[in-house]
Amino acid sequence: MKNKNKNKEKVKPLYSLPSNIIFLLQKSWQMDKTLFFATLIRIPIVVLLPLLATYLSKYVVELVSNGSSAGTLITYVLCISAAILSLHLLNNFVSTKIEWRAYGNRFLYLNLSNHKIMDTDYDNIESPDGQTKMQKAINTLTNNGGGTQQIFSQFVNICSNSIGLVTYSALIFTLSPWIVLLLCGMTIANYYVNKANNYWVHKNKDHWVPIDRKLGYISNKAGDFEVAKDMRLYGMSGWFKNVFAGLLADRMVWSKKTEKRGFAIDFFSAVMTFIRDGAAYGFLIYQTTQNGITAAEFVLYFALISQYSNWLLGLIESYNELQATSLGFCDLREFLDLPDHFNRGKGAELPLNSPEIVFDHVSFSYPNSENTTLKHLNFTVKQGEKIALVGINGAGKTTLVKLLCGLYRPTDGEIRVGNVTIAEYNRDEYYKLLSVVFQDISLMPISIAKNIALCEEKHIDRERLKQVLKLSGLYEKVQMLPEKENTLLLKSIHEHATDLSGGEKQKLALARALYKGGNIIILDEPTAALDPIAENEMYLKYNELTSGATSVFISHRLSSTRFCDKILFLEHGEIIEEGCHDELMKLGGKYADMFNLQSHYYKEVVEV
Numbered sequence: 001m002k003n004k005n006k007n008k009e010k011v012k013p014l015y016s017l018p019s020n021i022i023f024l025l026q027k028s029w030q031m032d033k034t035l036f037f038a039t040l041i042r043i044p045i046v047v048l049l050p051l052l053a054t055y056l057s058k059y060v061v062e063l064v065s066n067g068s069s070a071g072t073l074i075t076y077v078l079c080i081s082a083a084i085l086s087l088h089l090l091n092n093f094v095s096t097k098i099e100w101r102a103y104g105n106r107f108l109y110l111n112l113s114n115h116k117i118m119d120t121d122y123d124n125i126e127s128p129d130g131q132t133k134m135q136k137a138i139n140t141l142t143n144n145g146g147g148t149q150q151i152f153s154q155f156v157n158i159c160s161n162s163i164g165l166v167t168y169s170a171l172i173f174t175l176s177p178w179i180v181l182l183l184c185g186m187t188i189a190n191y192y193v194n195k196a197n198n199y200w201v202h203k204n205k206d207h208w209v210p211i212d213r214k215l216g217y218i219s220n221k222a223g224d225f226e227v228a229k230d231m232r233l234y235g236m237s238g239w240f241k242n243v244f245a246g247l248l249a250d251r252m253v254w255s256k257k258t259e260k261r262g263f264a265i266d267f268f269s270a271v272m273t274f275i276r277d278g279a280a281y282g283f284l285i286y287q288t289t290q291n292g293i294t295a296a297e298f299v300l301y302f303a304l305i306s307q308y309s310n311w312l313l314g315l316i317e318s319y320n321e322l323q324a325t326s327l328g329f330c331d332l333r334e335f336l337d338l339p340d341h342f343n344r345g346k347g348a349e350l351p352l353n354s355p356e357i358v359f360d361h362v363s364f365s366y367p368n369s370e371n372t373t374l375k376h377l378n379f380t381v382k383q384g385e386k387i388a389l390v391g392i393n394g395a396g397k398t399t400l401v402k403l404l405c406g407l408y409r410p411t412d413g414e415i416r417v418g419n420v421t422i423a424e425y426n427r428d429e430y431y432k433l434l435s436v437v438f439q440d441i442s443l444m445p446i447s448i449a450k451n452i453a454l455c456e457e458k459h460i461d462r463e464r465l466k467q468v469l470k471l472s473g474l475y476e477k478v479q480m481l482p483e484k485e486n487t488l489l490l491k492s493i494h495e496h497a498t499d500l501s502g503g504e505k506q507k508l509a510l511a512r513a514l515y516k517g518g519n520i521i522i523l524d525e526p527t528a529a530l531d532p533i534a535e536n537e538m539y540l541k542y543n544e545l546t547s548g549a550t551s552v553f554i555s556h557r558l559s560s561t562r563f564c565d566k567i568l569f570l571e572h573g574e575i576i577e578e579g580c581h582d583e584l585m586k587l588g589g590k591y592a593d594m595f596n597l598q599s600h601y602y603k604e605v606v607e608v
């Protein structure tokens, strides 16, 4: 019983229709004043146009019935026709302006949302929930008929229909208040049916948006050049096809449900219109025969009643459309308003030199996860110290680094860098402290130099670039390219570009981190794709690479940990061993076991 009630519970939108309209008007006032004024100007034009035409017919009949001269008739018709024509031209001009400006307006919102996607706290968009919110916001923006574009004409429609309805109600009221009541009563029934459907769509959107997201993922991956090799060699295409077909079938179930509801509602609306118009016209005919209203009045009321239906239906339709758009807008605003927790305002002073890092009873669980990934971590990395993080897959090494980078906040405890909790730094300033190489490297379709310096061509420090290319071991390769460091990357985008191998990409990522010159260097398996010679060179140069910075080095190759001052051995999110290589070997614990296991094969080769 309880569950039944729960299912019936309406998912109330976070923002009301008036709040969304105010938001829209404020934004369009800030972003495009022409669009704002054009929208307002069009409202009276849309009301005046049919009203003028109605009165033109009425007066023509009246003048003819009164036996007015042809001259008077022609002058009268010409004047009103000229006014109608001018209004038509103005209406076309303004509506075209609104159409194009609203199209541009959509891109302004797209820009806002892209900015949010790129800037918001990492944990806001990494979780499936965050991804769904982001997808819903993007849906509102990418659909041509979608909210940010259509809402201007819908706003004109709802205002003009409301004004038209009030004006026409007042005019018809003079004939009979009952007709007005009848027309209104039928309309209210129609309105509630449509409203229920809009809410049904909003409430159930969460069923199909994740399916759409997965369909999008499968389509993107199917055409992704990076997946093309595995796709062929491991026969993954069958799996892709099956998953796609399954998802599509699930999606079609919801599409069919939506379509059926739409059809039922259209049918109901048509029946209502038929009954309402029939009754109204019957009444008008009765008035003509029994109460003797004049021909001019008949023409006037006939036109008013037939247009009254348009205003009324227009009002319902524009209200429902506006409400549906407003619900889409809720998705966009919900995403834009996602709270960011990292400090964006004035932050603590950044340390000038390599800082000390303290993890003080830090625990962490990923959002919506029941597992504690990091448990009560307590350690200090002194100024300029080099530590290595070691442990089996899934021990929590990358998660620890993500916390240090401020991509996630600890669930418990605090992380201090240079004696200040990292949350107290301004986020963007804090990022300046960090030079990080993650396992997944993102290259852009720009030159190698720009990929490393990540700034405008003219601001690149060429000497520094050369230095980091040499340190990262990429210099010789770059020298062999036709345009050296100015060679473009990504063949899939530029015809004359070059592609780098896995190891070369890793070197480029290292060069990027070194060029940035942060006082904290974090390298997450930076040698995983390097050949033994390149790896050895990197170990030899490690001191030079980190040049006094406090550094964190993650690697599964335990030989690399020898040149670190301290090793933290993680297991299931806990530090179970801590010390330098010799100390841990002497301890004879898990680190020593793992080291001996790895060196076993090398020893065997030497012994043979």
Ligand SMILES: Nc1ncnc2c1ncn2[C@@H]1O[C@H](COP(=O)(O)OP(=O)(O)OP(=O)(O)O)[C@@H](O)[C@H]1O
Binding pocket: 126, 366, 367, 369, 373, 391, 392, 393, 394, 395, 396, 397, 398, 399, 400
């Ligand atoms: N976004 C996430 N949401 C939920 N759990 C996650 C997420 N990312 C990682 N995990 C889980 O956290 C645990 C630690 O992952 P982490 O990537 O930190 O391990 P790791 O020690 O770096 O592993 P590896 O050596 O394989 O790189 C794993 O069990 C993983 O499944």
